[in-house]
Amino acid sequence: MTSIKMKKKLEVKNSGVVILGTPDTKRGGLFVAEAKKHIPFEIKRVYFINKLSKKSVPRGDHAHKTNTQVIVCLNGSFDLHLDDGTNKQTLCLDNPSEGIILGPKLWHTMKNFSNNCTIAVFASHYYDEQDYIRHYSDFLTFI
Numbered sequence: 001m002t003s004i005k006m007k008k009k010l011e012v013k014n015s016g017v018v019i020l021g022t023p024d025t026k027r028g029g030l031f032v033a034e035a036k037k038h039i040p041f042e043i044k045r046v047y048f049i050n051k052l053s054k055k056s057v058p059r060g061d062h063a064h065k066t067n068t069q070v071i072v073c074l075n076g077s078f079d080l081h082l083d084d085g086t087n088k089q090t091l092c093l094d095n096p097s098e099g100i101i102l103g104p105k106l107w108h109t110m111k112n113f114s115n116n117c118t119i120a121v122f123a124s125h126y127y128d129e130q131d132y133i134r135h136y137s138d139f140l141t142f143i
Contacts, residue, residue, distance in 0.1 A: 013084040014103030016040075018070055022097045031072075031096050033122060039070050040101065045123040048074075052113045059110040063133040064102075065142070068124040071108075072099035076117035083107040085143040093119075105143050107136065 010016065018039065021032030035043045049059060071080065077094035084106055091100060099122075102108050110119070125131065133139045
């Protein structure tokens with residue numbers, strides 16, 4: 001498993017690391033995600049995942065044709081499995097100041113959620129079911 005804390009280069013295509021603005025404060029953490037500054041696109045959609053009652057059930061398990069997202073673990077931790085059709089990599093996300101860019105044509109699955117896990121996702125496009133690739137065999141054909 002590769003930890004993004006190690007600053008190791010991501011091995012999968014269509015991905016990257018973002019560092020959210022984290023002003024130094026003695027009153028607690030303050031994390032800033034500004035479009036085209038910290039998030040490398042205009043944000044059209046934001047959603048949160050929490051209260052995962054079945055921690056062993058994967059989330060995600062799809063790719064997008066055109067949508068780009070940044071995924072951040074706001075609280076707790078989870079494993080993010082990435083697959084570009086050639087390279088596969090697993091990251092443990094547990095730092096709210098770091099996010100992973102999920103570009104188009106990148107299969108992603110989230111697993112192993114901690115009890116208090118909260119995830120935020122910033123998306124470049126509005127929800128469009130036609131943009132989703134939901135079957136891995138279709139993903140391999142698409143790429």
